[in-house]
Structures are given as structure tokens and as C-alpha cells.
Amino acid sequence: MGGNNQGGSATEISGESFVNDLNAIFISVDYRLGALGFNPLPALNTGDKQEDSGNYALLDMAKSLDWVKENIEAFGGNPQNITFSGFSAGGRDVMASLTSPVFKDKYQKAIAFSGGMTTANQEDSIKVFAKAIAPLVVADGVKKTTDEAYTWLQEDKKEVKDYLYSLSAERLSQLMGNASIRMSAFPHLYTDGTVLPKKGFDTSKYNNVPLLMLSGTSEFSFFCYGRSLFRKKYRKGRDSKECG
Numbered sequence: 001m002g003g004n005n006q007g008g009s010a011t012e013i014s015g016e017s018f019v020n021d022l023n024a025i026f027i028s029v030d031y032r033l034g035a036l037g038f039n040p041l042p043a044l045n046t047g048d049k050q051e052d053s054g055n056y057a058l059l060d061m062a063k064s065l066d067w068v069k070e071n072i073e074a075f076g077g078n079p080q081n082i083t084f085s086g087f088s089a090g091g092r093d094v095m096a097s098l099t100s101p102v103f104k105d106k107y108q109k110a111i112a113f114s115g116g117m118t119t120a121n122q123e124d125s126i127k128v129f130a131k132a133i134a135p136l137v138v139a140d141g142v143k144k145t146t147d148e149a150y151t152w153l154q155e156d157k158k159e160v161k162d163y164l165y166s167l168s169a170e171r172l173s174q175l176m177g178n179a180s181i182r183m184s185a186f187p188h189l190y191t192d193g194t195v196l197p198k199k200g201f202d203t204s205k206y207n208n209v210p211l212l213m214l215s216g217t218s219e220f221s222f223f224c225y226g227r228s229l230f231r232k233k234y235r236k237g238r239d240s241k242e243c244g
Contacts (some may be wrong), residue, residue, distance in 0.1 A: 004179055005057060005089040005188050006034045010130060012026055013113070014088050025077040031060035035132075035172040040125045050102065053192035058100065061093060065106040070107035072145055076242035083109040087216065091115025096189045098207050110209055114216045119200040128187050130154045132175045136167065163173060173243035 015026025032038060037057030045052040050059060061084075071077045086094040096119065097103040098110065115216035130153040135189040137149035142163060153160060179186035189196060197203040 001091055003033070004095070004182075004186060005037060006173075006176070006179060008033070008089070024071065024083075025075050029061065029073075031057045031064070031174070033057065034176050034186075035129065036169060038125075038186075038190070039164075040122045040187075040190055040192075041129055041130060041160070042126065043131075043153075043158075043164060045156065048151040048195040049138075049192075053195040054125070055188075055192065055195040058093065058102070058189070058195055060097065061097065062100075062102050062106060062189065062216075065103070069106065080108060080140055081109060082107040085111035085113070086115065087113040088115070092118065092189070095201075096196060097202050098209070098211070099201060099205075100207070101205075102195050103207055109211075110199050111212045111214070113214050117201045117212065118183050119189045119191050119196060120183055122190040122192045125187035125190055126154055128184075133164075133167075135162040136171060137163070139213055187236070 010028035010030045013028070015028060015104055018024045037060070038054055038058070040054035053059075061086045065082065066083065068077075072079050072082070084097065084103075086092075093113045094110050094112045095115045095117055130150050131146075133153055134143075134146040135151035137143050137144055137153065140163075143149040143152055169182055176186040191198050191200045197205070218221070
């Protein structure tokens with residue numbers, strides 16, 4: 001799904017053409033997004049290296065591929081011929097999975113629609129998340145200032161963990177809503193050294209499968225549509241390239 005790993009749904013890619021034109025079995029998967037899908041704060045660590053990566057959305061995808069491999073034969077599919085595909089942020093996730101040992105042997109082919117090759121440093125991302133959540137801590141009366149909350153959220157303490165678990169999904173999903181497609185405003189795909197290698201895409205080890213890379217012809221028109229400067233022209237049906 002698209003949306004910078006913050007929003008969207010699996011329905012963004014229709015499986016109709018895959019089924020009708022390629023005689024394929026199409027399975028769509030939703031996974032955790034935003035601060036529910038990526039959160040590197042140390043208070044959430046459990047001692048499990050994969051979970052402690054903060055790459056929860058990637059772990060959801062890996063588990064989904066396990067389900068497909070275990071069950072696709074019942075639908076007439078081949079568990080040894082699985083293609084992993086995603087659009088926009090989903091394409092970025094597919095690209096990241098090629099570098100991940102967690103995804104080894106989970107699929108045999110990959111398609112990345114409008115994907116990218118960007119990752120985030122886990123330590124730096126902790127600060128970004130602490131800054132984003134700090135206002136909630138103050139609003140809830142846990143700390144008096146955002147500076148105190150910012151420091152407190154970076155501590156590996158049970159009280160921090162309990163607070164984070166007390167936050168509703170509604171409040172968490174609204175954080176960092178101004179990110180657009182900027183990794184600096186909403187970092188994700190952490191190079192933690194377990195789920196994703198420390199060197200990110202510079203790693204020499206990767207899952208060697210055939211990869212098809214494509215680009216959506218009008219994807220960025222959606223970003224332009226949200227800006228009043230371009231909205232009138234877009235509605236008049238002018239070439240979406242005017243938004244570039």
C-alpha cells in the first residue's frame with residue numbers, strides 16, 4: 001500500500017488484472033502503519049531482536065508471506081512461486097525486504113511499483129519519535145514540559161512502556177501527519193542490524209530473486225491535488241505533469 005507507510009490500504013492495487021490476464025492468485029495484505037507500524041523507542045524493547053528493531057510493519061509482511069506459503073496450495077497456488085509486490089511505500093518495503101534476512105526464501109519473485117531505496121537510522125529515529133509523542137505526554141499531565149517529555153520518552157523504563165501502551169491507536173495514527181513522503185519527518189525502515197542490515201542498501205548480502213521495477217504514471221498528482229496552487233488546474237483535467 002502507499003502513503004509513506006502511514007496511510008492507505010491493500011485495495012490500492014486491484015488484483016483484477018493479475019487474475020484475469022495472468023491467471024494468478026491474488027492475495028492482498030494490510031499491515032500496521034504509522035507509529036503502530038514503526039516505533040524505535042527503547043522502552044518497547046522485549047529482548048527479541050526482531051521485535052526490538054521497531055520494524056513492526058515489515059514483520060507483519062513476513063508473517064503474511066509465511067501464511068501464503070503455508071496455505072496457497074489450498075487455493076490452487078504454488079508455494080514455490082510467490083511474487084511479493086507493493087505500490088509506492090509498499091514498493092519501498094518490497095525493495096527493503098530484498099536486503100532483509102528475515103525475508104529469506106519467503107518469496108521467489110518481486111514487483112516494486114514506484115518504490116524507493118531509502119532507510120532510516122534507528123538511533124536518530126528515536127529522537128524524531130520522542131519529539132512527536134512528547135506533546136501527548138504533556139497533554140496527559142505525565143510531564144510538565146515537552147523537553148522533559150522528550151528526554152523521558154527516550155528512556156528504557158517500564159513507566160514509559162506502560163504509557164506508550166496506554167495511547168489509543170487514534171492518537172498515535174495522527175502523529176507526524178505532515179510527513180508527506182519525507183523520511184526525516186516520519187522515519188521508518190530502520191537499519192537495526194537484524195531485520196534490516198546496518199548498511200541498508202549498501203549491503204553485499206541480499207535475497208537474489210527476479211525483480212520488476214515500475215513507476216506509477218500519475219502517482220505524484222495526488223500530492224499536487226492537496227495544494228490549492230494546483231487543484232484548479234488538476235480539476236480542469238490538464239496534464240498532471242503541471243504539478244511537477
